[in-house]
Amino acid sequence: MCAFMKNILTGLVLAAGFVAAPLAAETLPPPTGEVILSVTGDISVRNDGDSAVFDMDMLRGMGEVTFATTTPWTEGVQEFTGVSLHTLAERLGVASGSIKATAINDYAIDIPVTDAVEGGPILAYLQNGKPMSVRYNGPLWLVYPYDLNEAYRSEVIYSRSIWQLVRLDVVAD
Amino acid sequence: MVVLLAALTGILLCLLAIWFLVTNVQREINALAVANSDTTQWTLVQSEVDLLALLVAVQDADHAARPDLQDVRRRYDVLYSRVRLIQQSQQFVDLRTNPEVAQNVATFDAFLDRYTPLFDGPDSALEAAVPSLVGDLTGLRSTARDFSLQGIRFYAEDSDIKRERAAATLAKIGYLTLALVLALLVGVAILVALYRRSIRSERSEAEARNRLQEVIATSLDGIIATDSEGRVIEYNGAAERVFGYTRDEALGRDMADLVVPDHLRAAHVAGMTRYRTTRERRVVGKGLVRMEAKRKDGVVFPVELSLSSATFGGEEILVSFLRDISDRVASEQELILARDRAVAGERAKAELLAVMSHEMRTPLNGIMGSIELLQSSKMSPKHKTFLAAMKTSAGLLLHHVNGVLSMSRAEAGQLNLVVSEIDPAVLVQELVESQRHAIEANGNQIRSDASAAPARMWADALRLRQVILNLVGNANKFTRSGEILVECESIPDRGLVEFRVTDSGIGIAEENLERIFEEFRTLDTSYSRQAEGTGLGLAISRRLVQAMGGEIGVNSELGEGSLFWVRLPVGTPVQRDAATRTAAEAGSDHRAAPASAMRLLLVEDNQINRLIAREMLKRSGHHVVEAHDGREGVHLAGQQVFDAILMDISMPEMDGVEATRVIRGADGPNRATPIIALTAHALPEDSQRYLAAGIDAALVKPLNIAALLATLASVRGDAGLAATKTAVPFAELTESLDRQTAARLLAAFRGEAEDLVRRSVSAKWAELPVDVRADQVHKVAGSAAVLGASELHQVLKGLETAYRQDDAAGVAVGLERLARVWGTTRGAIDAWHAERQG
Known part of the structure; x- marks a missing residue:
């Protein structure tokens, strides 16, 4: 798909997000299990003070995306399943700006919201069908479909592929 | 062309090599970038950081009253994931091959193996292990440090290698680019050369074209080129003059409409179609062909056409070269006309000669017949001498006339040879005896020698006698007080008979030997003074001999004498044919039979001839009724019955053949009466004509009594006299x-x-x-x-x-x-x- 089409699609999706946002704000329930991801910053939907927090079930309830790919950090083809960053951003009413992602070990990286597209990165919670422990880069790993899109096989994208992800902070432009 | 191809191939190869190297160098640089990436370095250093973080957490736990084991566990997990990453990540594949690194990784691995069950176990056990963990982690710090440093060193070296490799590849690309530029330059040079050459060849081609155009334009022959459809694509100035169309009018039009005459158009179109479909060539490439063409004004005129085909730019064209040959044809026709006139004139001359001779024979006939009649009447000796002189002169005149007639007949191919059996010795003997008197009168001697002659030969006796007589006569003319020898000899191995007439006369100069056989040739004035003659004798003799299938020749020494020889084939035995009876044979074969009175009708327009014939018949005791022409003859034949009718052939108005046909065709008393033709010549085709008309026999004039009576006797048939004159039948x-x-x-x-x-x-x-x-x-x-x-x-x-x-x-x-x-x-x-x- 050419970039132009991609932009148009993104635009449409974002427009839909604006429309859905007020309704979604009221329907994000509080987490019932252990919180594994908290989102702060310029988000329009929250369920915990300034944050939107998610347990595994909430993430899993947002729609699964699965793809197989190789990565520089693993051996052989891996199958990853998770929630699309695009879906998450939409859910939280995030349309622009950048997302600062932080890991358990305080590794942090800025991800532009424009990366959050359909067919783009996912917050993977399953690797080869199994939940990932911290020792295996879990519980959440932002994975891009490297093999499906050559543009994702770059050093910048590799640096954005943050594992042991625990926090997102949305910063508006 | 080959050079250009080579240059192009070189350029292509350079491009391929450059492309290969560029992708290669791209890969190298990519690899370099990956190796140098911060994440790689960061991961290595981070392993030490993670270790230290765990160590801090463990030390905190060691000092705290209530240790935060969750944090310790999380730090452990992070370190665990880090080590696992180093063990598994593709980024460190090369690094892991370093034995020192592998050693350090193994040390980490061993640490994790030892503590993981503890971390996965209950808090109490973990808490108890904290002190030892502090020690182990402290010990592991140097390992982690070594590991980071090793990694940094390794990647630095690796980068150097890769950089060098990339640099080398870049250098190769540089060289190849240089080569490419050179190849391109060569290519450009070749293209420039080719361009120049094409300019040159185009120029010379244009010149050639111009020259050709000039040739075509100035050609005297009309040139019309057409495409395979017959449309005119080239048309020169000469064609304009020949056909009257201008070039602009002609171009693009169908040649068939333009110059092919209406009556030939169908054939032309058929020919073109045939050529297009079958490629069969009838006119193309066949050289000059004479044809007809049509001018603009519709006039059809003769042309000479040469058609050739050529392939021009992949398309076949036909080129016609046309020349107006009206003038030539006209002059040819004039020539033909002139020739025809000349031939006709020649024929007319020959005919005149024949007719004149023939016409002269008729009065001569009268003179001879009159003399014959006079001789049998009583007269004085003096008158008899005059009469003899008259007879000699008349005979000589007849001889000349016959000579000319024979000549013209021979010329017209009308010699009618009557072949009979001859005894050469007898012929020679008789001939010599008959001439002895004349020769001795000239003071010469004559003798013959036929001892070597064949017993029989078959030839025309009359013609043979005529030839030898002529030779003997000539010998006598040109010999004074000499000897003439007539010989006959057989040449059995060649089937020939040779007659020789030798004299001891004046002889003939060598240069004249051939000429004496030509027509109307007497050698010089002295000869003609010495001997009279038409000069035809030898010419006739030669024709006669040739007609009989033989040859005649002469050997002579001037002053010594001459030897004339005649060689004839012995011939083949012939059966005597009663139908071809001539007066001469009749005269020689039969003696006049005793006359019995017959009633005869004589049809003859010439008064003298009529008189002579009547006298001859009356003296033989026959009764003669005369008719003055064909009509009168027919009239008389219708009135009374005759025993025989004598019919002259050439008469005005109604000739003898016609009169005979009428008599035979009418229902008169003489429709079956024998009719005897009197004619000046008896050719075979005439005999046929006579027989067809109903004529029973023919007599050749001049008449002589013996022949006339013999013929009468032979045709008498059932006139009641057969027993007396016909030999016993069978x-x-x-x-x-x-x-x-x-x-x-x-x-x-x-x-x-x-x-x-x-x-x-x-x-x-x-x-x-x-x-x-x-x-x-x-x-x-x-x-x-x-x-x-x-x-x-x-x-x-x-x-x-x-x-x-x-x-x-x-x-x-x-x-x-x-x-x-x-x-x-x-x-x-x-x-x-x-x-x-x-």
Whole structure:
């Protein structure tokens, strides 16, 4: 798909997000299990003070995306399943700006919201069908479909592929 | 072209190599970038950070009253994931091959193996292990440090290698680019050269084209080029002049409409179509062909056409070269006309000569006949001498006239040779004796030698005698007090007979030897003074000899004498044919039979001839009725019956042949009377014509009494006198065969002839095809000839001819005569049988 089409699609999706946002704000329930991801910053939907927090079930309830790919950090083809960053951003009413992602070990990286597209990165919670422990880069790993899109096989994208992800902070432009 | 291809190939190869190297270097640089990436370095250093973080957490726990084990566990997990990453990540594949690194990784691994069960176990156990963990982690710090440093060193070296490799590849690319540029330069140079060459060749081509155009334009022949459809694509100035169309009018039009005449157009279109479809060439490439063409104004004129084809830019074109040959054709026709006129003039001259000779013979005939009659009357000796002189002169004149006539006949191919059996020795002897008097009168001697002559030969005796007589006469003319020798000798191995006439006269110069045989040639004035003559003698002799299949020649020494020789083929035996009877033969073969009175009708327009013939016949005791022309003859023949009719052939208005036809065709008293033609010449085709008209026999003028009477006797038929003049019928048959065979043959013939005669008057006979009837008649005629029934044979021949020529009158006459003559012949056969048996 050419970039132009991609932009148009993104635009449409974002427009839909604006429309859905007020309704979604009221329907994000509080987490019932252990919180594994908290989102702060310029988000329009929250369920915990300034944050939107998610347990595994909430993430899993947002729609699964699965793809197989190789990565520089693993051996052989891996199958990853998770929630699309695009879906998450939409859910939280995030349309622009950048997302600062932080890991358990305080590794942090800025991800532009424009990366959050359909067919783009996912917050993977399953690797080869199994939940990932911290020792295996879990519980959440932002994975891009490297093999499906050559543009994702770059050093910048590799640096954005943050594992042991625990926090997102949305910063508006 | 080859050079250009090579250059292009070089350029292509350079590009390929550069492309390969560029992708290669891209990969190298990528790899370099990956190796140098911060994440890689960061991961290595982070392993030490993670270790330290765990150590801090563990130390905190060691000092705290209530240790935060969750944090310790999380730090452990992070370190665990880090080590696992180093063990598994593709980024560190190369690094892991370093033995020191591998050693350090193994140390980490061993640490994790030892503590992982503890971390996965209950808090109490973990809490208890904290002190030892502090020690181990502290010990592991140096390992982690080494590991990071090793990694940094390794990647630095690796980067160097990769950088060098990339640099080398870049250098290669540089070289190749240089090569590419060079190849491109070479290519450009070649292209420039090619461009120049094409410019040059285009220029020379243009020049050639211009020259060709010039040639075409100035060609004297019209040139029309057409495409394969026949449309004109080139048309030059000469064509404009020849055909009247301008170039602009002609271009693009169909050649067929333009110059092909209307009557040839269909053939032209068919020819073009045939050529297009089958490529069969009839005119193309066949050189000059004469044809007709049409001008703009519609005039059709003759042209000479040469058509060739050429392939021009992949398309076949036809090029016609056309030349107006009206003038040439006109002059050719003029030439033909002139030739025809000349030939016609020549023929007219020959005809005039023949007619003149012929016309001269008629009065000569009168003179000779008168002299003959005078000689038999009483007169004084003096008058007799004059008469003899007259006769000699007239004879000489007749000889000349005959010479010219023979000449013109020979020229017209009309020599009519009558071949008969000759005894050469007798011929020579007789000839010498007949000439002895004249030769001795000239003071010469003559002798002959025929001791080596063959016993028999077959030739025209008259012509042969004429030739030798001429030679002897010449010898006598040119010899004074000398000797003339006539010899005859056989040349058996070549089948020839040689006659030689040798004299001891003045001889002939060598340069004249050939000329003496040419027409109208007397050698010089002295000869012509010495000897009179037309100069035709030797020319005629040569023609006669050649006509007889022989040759004539001369050897001579001036002053010594001459030797003329004649070589003739011995010839083949011939059977005597009763139908071709000439006056001369008749004269020599028969003595005049005793005359019995006949009633004769003489039809002759020439008064002198009529007088002579009448006198001759009257003296023989015949009764003669005269008619002055053909009409009178026909009239008289219709009134009274005659025993025979003598009919002159050449008469004005109605000639003898026509008169005979009328008499035969009319229902008069003389429709079956024998008719004897009197003619100046007897050619074979004339004989046929005479027989067809119903003439029974022919006499060649001038008349002599013996021949006239003999012929009369032979045609008399059933006039009641047969017994007296005809030899005993079938005598020869009896001589050559035994009695029984002869009788059987005659009986068979009698049946055959009787059958034919009976059938010939039946109704069925008339229905048969005319050819069949002629064939049947012919068959019986053959039998009659073999058996010696000459009169019957003659009648049958006449009938056959009439059938063949579809001459109804002739057939009627022939049938009537057949019935009559068959009656006689049948009587003779029966008499023969009676006689032999009795």
